[in-house]
Amino acid sequence: QKEVEQNSGPLSVPEGAIASLNCTYSDRVSQSFFWYRQYSGKSPELIMSIYSNGDKEDGRFTAQLNKASQYVSLLIRDSQPSDSATYLCAVVMDSNYQLIWGAGTKLIIKP
Amino acid sequence: DAGVTQSPTHLIKTRGQHVTLRCSPISGHKSVSWYQQVLGQGPQFIFQYYEKEERGRGNFPDRFSARQFPNYSSELNVNALLLGDSALYLCASSFSGGVGSPLHFGNGTRLTVT
Numbered sequence: 001q002k003e004v005e006q007n008s009g010p011l012s013v014p015e016g017a018i019a020s021l022n023c024t025y026s027d028r029v030s031q032s033f034f035w036y037r038q039y040s041g042k043s044p045e046l047i048m049s050i051y052s053n054g055d056k057e058d059g060r061f062t063a064q065l066n067k068a069s070q071y072v073s074l075l076i077r078d079s080q081p082s083d084s085a086t087y088l089c090a091v092v093m094d095s096n097y098q099l100i101w102g103a104g105t106k107l108i109i110k111p
Numbered sequence: 112d113a114g115v116t117q118s119p120t121h122l123i124k125t126r127g128q129h130v131t132l133r134c135s136p137i138s139g140h141k142s143v144s145w146y147q148q149v150l151g152q153g154p155q156f157i158f159q160y161y162e163k164e165e166r167g168r169g170n171f172p173d174r175f176s177a178r179q180f181p182n183y184s185s186e187l188n189v190n191a192l193l194l195g196d197s198a199l200y201l202c203a204s205s206f207s208g209g210v211g212s213p214l215h216f217g218n219g220t221r222l223t224v225t
Contacts, residue, residue: 004153032211043201043216044154051211088153092211098167099210101153 003027004091006102015111019076023089023102026070032092033065033072038104039085047087048074079109113138115204115217123223124192132187132220136204142166143185144214145177146201154201160185161208189222197224 003026013019021035032051036044050056050063050072062075072091076083086104093100116135124130136143142161146154156169160179174190183204189196199221203214 008151034213043219044214045216046213049211049213090153098156098169099214101155103151103153 003093003100004089004102006087006089006105008103009106010108011105012108012110013079015079015081015109017079019079019083019107019109021074021076021087021089021105021107022071023073023091024071025089025091025093025100027091027093028067028070029094030067030070030091031094033063034090034099035061035063035072035074036088036090037085038088044088076107081109081111083107084109115202115215117200117202117217117220119220120218121221121223123225125225126192126194128192129188129190130192130222132189132200132202132222133184134187134202134204134217135184136202137215140204140206140215141183142205142208142212143179143183144203144205145185145187146203147171148199148201148219150199157187159208159210166208167210192224194224197222 035048038044048063050065056063060077064073088104089102144159145157148154158177159167163179177187179185199219202217205212
């Protein structure tokens with residue numbers, strides 16, 4: 001089992017709709033979770049960090065964390081074509097205190 | 112403000128050669144981390160340095176080494192290059208050395224080994 005798993009996609013969403021990206025992780029006691037966005041040929045950039053169970057909202061982005069079920073998700077409301085990118089989930093594994101990355105989900109927003 | 116800068120942007124090397132990649136962190140950031148990213152995969156952790164000391168090392172062979180200088184810039188060295196070393200090498204800086212600190216990435220160095 002991979003430590004951090006994401007559906008590779010591509011996930012195709014119409015413009016204006018809600019895009020839902022999911023990530024599961026193996027370390028039950030992980031405490032820190034991050035979503036990064038990576039445009040093709042560019043480096044990752046931080047979108048959201050979340051540390052506690054529940055929802056965290058920042059503009060059109062909402063991160064959701066459920067530690068009991070070991071998943072973290074990212075919702076993008078009112079999706080725009082500029083949101084088309086690969087979204088990377090990263091988790092700090094308590095077992096080795098390293099930041100472990102998923103392979104990313106490619107999101108395509110169709111005008 | 113200048114972000115994280117990496118050089119060179121692209122590099123082509125032959126198997127068996129050696130390569131040095133360079134990174135300058137954001138001003139005020141004391142931690143530098145190096146990642147390898149192969150197409151279609153997430154970044155793989157190579158090294159982290161904080162205050163010029165190695166804080167962490169990923170699962171990479173001894174052919175990979177790094178160091179951090181007094182001005183917090185860093186070098187990643189790879190010896191005896193293999194075809195499988197072809198990847199995007201990312202440098203990221205953060206203010207503190209905490210593994211949960213938000214990372215600020217440079218634009219990367221695209222290494223091609225032929």
